[in-house]
Amino acid sequence: xxxxxxxxxxxxxxxxxxxxQKGVTVxxxxxxxGCAGAPVASKxxxxxFSASPDRVLQVMMVTLAEQGFVIVHGDQALGRLDxxxxxxxxxRISAQASAVPAGTQLVLNGRRGSSVLAPGDFDSLVxxxxxxxxSPAIP
Numbered sequence: 001x002x003x004x005x006x007x008x009x010x011x012x013x014x015x016x017x018x019x020x021q022k023g024v025t026v027x028x029x030x031x032x033x034g035c036a037g038a039p040v041a042s043k044x045x046x047x048x049f050s051a052s053p054d055r056v057l058q059v060m061m062v063t064l065a066e067q068g069f070v071i072v073h074g075d076q077a078l079g080r081l082d083x084x085x086x087x088x089x090x091x092r093i094s095a096q097a098s099a100v101p102a103g104t105q106l107v108l109n110g111r112r113g114s115s116v117l118a119p120g121d122f123d124s125l126v127x128x129x130x131x132x133x134x135s136p137a138i139p
Contacts, residue, residue: 089113
């Protein structure tokens with residue numbers, strides 16, 4: 001049977017304490033790195049219009065282009081439109097139009113750089129879209 005001396009017990013305790021401190025540090029770094037890379041989700045802006053999905057997407061494309069956005073991708077069959085605005089940081093907006101009994105449901109998502117746009121950030125765009133859709137003479 002081996003008897004531990006005070007010195008050897010202190011050495012073991014210091015060694016264990018050092019290992020635990022390193023383990024805690026590594027764990028904190030991993031957790032913080034995971035939080036930094038995780039995107040923050042926001043509720044999309046959802047609006048319903050009494051027009052066809054094709055008409056809503058067409059008017060949306062014209063409205064975005066007039067406001068300086070470049071249409072990156074548009075697929076009328078899928079009811080999808082992606083646009084970017086060259087600013088610092090850049091704006092990216094995605095629109096998804098789908099038919100519903102009341103007309104068309106439009107879902108808007110966007111980012112400004114790495115920040116997710118809040119539903120209220122689409123207010124002026126939605127107002128312009130509503131005004132255009134109310135006037136049949138404007139494309």
